[in-house]
Amino acid sequence: MHQTVLFTSLVLMMAVAAIFLFSLSRSGAGDGSKKAPKLGALRFVLFIGALVLGAAVSIGSLRPWPRAVAAGADVVSVKVTGSQWSWEIDRKTIPVGKPVTFNIATTDVSHGFAVYDAGDQLLVQSQAMPGYINRVSYTFRTAGKYRIFCMEYCGVAHHDMTDEILVVAQ
Template structure:
């Protein structure tokens, strides 16, 4: 899967590179009378703008209420002593102070980066996003999440950060507190 992603990326990068070369070669040529073309293109652009506004604004409003992860600051969380994981994103791996937590107690995750921006996303066993934040250099973002279900949760990078972005994977093992 990762190999396929890498090969597809390479092919797409090559196509884009050819596109740039094509434009560079043809940029010297002049089209004599392009005024009518400009007029119709501007007309299309205005129409497209309003179509995008009318279609995507309601979609945005509707989907905002149905975020696939919890907002993270629920009241029941605030009293208990949290389990802490400190995370640093590197190109291209996650450095984590701890990979094992238990269900029922909030987990406080402090996320930062050693180099460029990364996206720290936690996915459950069905690959559904449960929590996420940005990993930023010289800044620490905090997320608080209480795991209800035991299992191996996957960490994926959610922000394109370079050629080996797809290999930025890690795991958090969540153990059921009653089985301890």
């Protein structure tokens, strides 16, 4: 299958290159009219304009990196382990206002660890990947119950992979 895809891609790329080279050779043999240089200049301006616009839109729409992983003595470390189909969380009561770092792992397949507030707003999330410990930090500003969901389909009981943590005033 891979060989077929590779061969087809190569043939199509050669066809595109042949069309491109043919067009280039034809544009050099113009009829001598004065329109050709103007069109070339317009094309150049449009090309540069598209490049500048594309770069501006790409850079302007970049989002800042997710929150940095909190470090230090006051950080609350929480170990989270996903397994089909539940979460094991070693600390379910968390102080409000303190940075919390979730250390997220899985014993089987990939899962998606996500924390939602009472208004069903997603606050923080990270993938749980076999062989890795992913870390993500968050500081809870309001006491209350927060719900945990799995964000990645992981089997027939994926929908059951929920849990809760409690954020309490210090």
